[in-house]
Each structure stands twice: as C-alpha cells, then as structure tokens.
Amino acid sequence: MLHENVRLAFVSMAANKLRTFLTMLGIIIGIAAVIAIMTVGNTLTVANQQQMATFGVNNVECYIGGSDSLDYSNEDFDWNNFHPAFTEDMLRKMIAQFPEEIEAVGISAYGQSGKATVQGKNQDQYYANVSMVGINPGYMDVNSSSMTITAGRNFRSNELTADSWYCLVDQMLVSNLFDGDAESAVGKKITVSLSHDTAYEYTIVGVYSSNQMQFADATSVKDMQTNLIVPFQNAKAVAGEDSQDSFNYISDITILTKTGTDVISFTTQLQDFMNSQLPSDTLYQVSCYNNAEWIEESNKSLRQMTLAITAIGAIALLVGGIGVMNIMTVSIMERTREIGTRKALGARNSDIRLQFITEAILICLLGGIIGIAAGLLIGYFACTKLLAGYTVTISWMSVWAAFGISFAIGVFFGFYPANKAARMDPIEALRYE
C-alpha cells in the first residue's frame, strides 16, 4: 500500500511539474539557507579549532605599553626615550608569584633581515631570505604547538651566549638551500649576510617546521622570508648599534601555562599582578590576553550569525509549509471525483489520508533534498571563493536534521488537506463536477 502510494504521489507530482516545483520552492529556499550557513559556520568553527591548536590554547601573551591616560598628541613629551618594557625583576617576580600556572616564558626579539647562502653553492640559485630572531630558552616550549623540531635539536643551555653561532632554521630554508633534506642540513654551515654589509657564519643545529603562514612581500614561495632562530644574546650582538632597542626593551612575552590551568582566570590575575608591579606614577600599563578568549569571541559571533540566518531559514520553511498546505488543498479539491471513486472501491478514510499525506511528505522531502544540495553548493562556494579558501567541512548533523525537518513539514502541513480528503462524503464527491 505504501509503495503504491509513493508511486501515486510521483505520478501526481509529475502531472504538473511547474506547480510541484513552485510548491517546493519555499522548502528549497529555507533548507538551502540553513544548510549553507551551517556549512560555512561549521567550516569556520573547525578552521578556528585547528588554528587554536596552532596558536597554543594554553598560551597567555603579555604586552606592556603606554598607559591609556597618556596623551599621545603631546609634542613636548620625550617620546624618544619612552620605552615601555618588562624588567628582569618583574619577570622574576612573576615567575615566583605563579609557580602553579607558569610552565615556561618565551621571549623573542627581531633583529635584521638578510640572505642566507651556502658556501660552494651558486648564490643565485641557492638562497633563502631570513629574519634574525633571538630567543630565550623558553621560547621553543612556549611555541611547541605551532613549531616542532623535525631534525636536529633545540639549543643546549651552554649554547645561549653571544658567541654561540648556532641556529635553528625553517623547513622552507632547507627546501631552498639543501633540496629539502632536513637530516642532512643539520650540522651544515650557512653564511648570513645582513643589511649593513656584514656576513656571519652559523651552524645549523636543528630544523623546525611551523604551521603558521608567514606573509611577506614575496613574489614567490621561494622568496618568502623565514625566521632564522639564534640565541638572544647572539642576535643582539649582530644586530648593530642602531637596532639594539628591540633587544633592550622587551615589551612582549608569551607564557605557556601548565596543563589544567584555567587560562581565562589566570590571564586576569596575571594582568592585575603585572600592573601592581609598576610604580604608582607609571606611564605604562600591562595587557594580557589569551587566544582562548579570542577564539571564543570569534565563535560566539559566528554562532549569532548562524542563529540569525537559521531564523530566516525557519521563516522560509514556515512559508513553504503553508504553500504546501494550500496547493495540496487545491489539488485535493480538483480530485474530489477520484476520492469519491476510491471510496466506492473500498478505500477507508485512513487509506485516503495516507495517500495524500504521502504526497505532501514526498514533495517536502524532494524539496529538502534539492535544498540540501543547493545549500551545500552555496556553502562550498562561500567557503572557497568568498572567504579565504577554507577546506569545506560539512556539518552532517545539519543535513540529517534538514531531512527530518522536511519530513516533519510534510506531515504537519499535509495533515489538514489530507484529513479533508479523508472525510469527504463519497456520494457528494461522486457528484462533484
């Protein structure tokens, strides 16, 4: 009986294809809208989570700068000597204050940019653009979620002096200078020429790979600048007189928290502590922030947008459902004779009801399927063309939900007309012109 009803429904739908399509349109639009936004939302959420993993969800960054009360337009102020910085004393006290929460502290400072080459290899072919970065021992720990050492090792504790000519290089550099073979690059020497016509020789002690994109004015991947990581004191020593400021004044530190720390409450505590360390007449202030909050904020706004568009989709579905109900009613009136005949041939009220509910459900399911396909297509284009080329992740839960909702709309909005058909008096129906 159900099989027969499904067949009958298709025959009926095919009899007037345009009318059937227009009936489905509301459902298609509603479902497509919801699926599209769910796909985009899901893709962004997943991408966010992946980024979160690279940023270091356990990291807290602290930045010291001018206080909010500073008047930046004041031209009489001695801005040249204004260097907000963390002092060693502050950092030591901080570590002492939060033994349970602080796992490691990472400090870095950028030096010059330059070009790295290998002795004996053609410099026009084998070169890599680098940026000197001086780090402290904690830096690699702090950035462990975004940088991993793939060959060689980190600096040893006795390799952190100014005359330590060891470096860590990016996998990119290895691609440019050593044909991508990280293992063989370890122990090799590279010559780094910096902007003020000096060149230094470094020994590669380790190769790291970073999953954070470095955007630069590169004409090609080969020309992209990567970080050449050296001990802090060494970077400072080769930086030259003019570039000492970034090494003397550390305004930016990153803290790796111990697992299990409530990162969000620690961030507030840390900020309060740092500010309390400054003298009362200070012109500085400390800001601490963690990525978790930022990710959460971003997710929240994403959720709100998803909700808004879903609400619009729901309204479209409501309208679509009403459309189904109306068209079914009309269709049933047109088939009054047929209904009367069926009853004369032995159809019970429930048989008639089932026939037309089936038709309503099938129209809605078909509309739902088309809507899902359209929604996925729109979502795909939105993610890959309009946004920054994300890998699309479909929310399968929303697809199944869309099926279920289409079905439910068919049942709910098909019920009134189907019931009307079921209750028709066969004698009246047979007389109907």
Place this chain on the structure above:
Amino acid sequence: MPTEEEKILPEETAEINYGADAPHEEGTDPVISLHQIVKKYYIGSENELEVLHGISLTIWPGEFTSIVGESGSGKSTLMNIIGLLDRPTSGTYEMLGTEVSDLKDKDLSYIRGRQIGFVFQTYNLIPRISALKNVEVPMMYARIPQKERTEKAEALLEMVGMQDRMNHNPDELSGGQKQRVAIARAMANDPALILADEPTGALDSKTGRLIMDLFHRLHEENHKTLLLITHSQPLAEETRRILTLSDGRIIGERRGTNAS
C-alpha cells in the same frame, strides 16, 4: 402491456418483499435483502423529506435485475444505500446473511470494497494511471499482495477484451473501452453484486450494445449477479427482473421481455 405485470396499489407495496420467494439454490443466502428501507433527509427540521417510503426487495445469486425509474423516483438514493455508500434511516439490509445497515464507516468501506462492484455512467477511472493499475485499485484496498493483483487484473482485462490496452492511460481510451476497464475493475474482488448505474448513458448505441452484450456474457457464462439502475425501459427489458420504482416505492416487478 406485458401480461405478467402485476399492478399493485401504492399502499399495498410496502407489504411486499420483491423477490423474497423467487426460486433460488437451496441453502444459499440472498445477495441482498432489503426490508422496509426508509430514507429521510433533514430529520427533525421542518424541511424533513422522506425519499424512500419502505423498500423491501431480495436479490439472489446469479440474477440479472434492473431497477427502473424516472428522475426523482428515489433511484439514486436507493442505489447509494444498496451500494453501501449511504445508510438507511430505518429498515434492515442484509448482505449474504449479515446485517450491514448499521456498520461503522470502516467496516462499511471494507464490505463495500469486497462485495460491491460499481460501474458508473461516467466510468470514473483514476486518471494518469494505466488500465491495469485501475483494475488493481479495489484489490489494493482489499490488501491483496501486488503479484496476485497484477495477475488477476490481467485476467480480468482479457475477459473484457482489453488485454491489448492494458498499459494505456484512461485519456488514451474511448468511452466504450473505458467502460470495459471499469467493468473489469468492478469484478476485481469477486464481489457479490455488480452495481451498474446507467452504464451506457454516455455511450452511443453501438458501443452501448457492446457493453450490454458484455453484461449478458458475464451473467450467463460467468454467473455474476448484476443490478442495473436505469431510466431506460428498453434497457431494462433485457434483464430478467425489472423492479419499477416510483415516488420512493417499488410499484411492481415484472420479467423483461427481451431477457434471454
């Protein structure tokens, strides 16, 4: 005037159950047995209208009966009651020995589908599905499985000479062809009674003849029980029993002069 016609006064008609004493096979139940069937509309209001004033008739298996009457005689009302599309206001209706006048809607539908085969003046085939599928419809509602339905439908269509057009839709068939499909459909569940309402009314005389010949064949060769409702006297004369309906009463029964 046929000599065997009994002319009976209206007041006396209510006492007679037409056909109750007719010769029949020993031990069988009558197909239908109506007793004092009254039908009123708008009961209780000032427009109360009594359309049937106490119909009593019996039809035995294998009979070819017709009910003749002008429009307004109550013909349609009586047909609807016999066909279980309507319930009488009072009186009893037994079908194959079981009282059916007070059945619930669900059961009414069930018995109607299985025991009454309708043939309508306007064919009433379901559009957009094939002749074969049309014949299967009553069997579908009787919950007969698909394979059996198709086999039976094919056989029935062959019986009425429509085997070459099995897969055609109604809009591809002529009136006579449609009526033949309708007759096949009427026999789908082997009903106790085939109830034909002006079956040749929409057909030309030649095609109408073919249909009537088909009815006769079904009656004589397949021993079907047929009840023809018509206003056409010549048509009624072809049947064995003619019940004349006038103003809501059966006023007489006679044998058809053209009956075989």
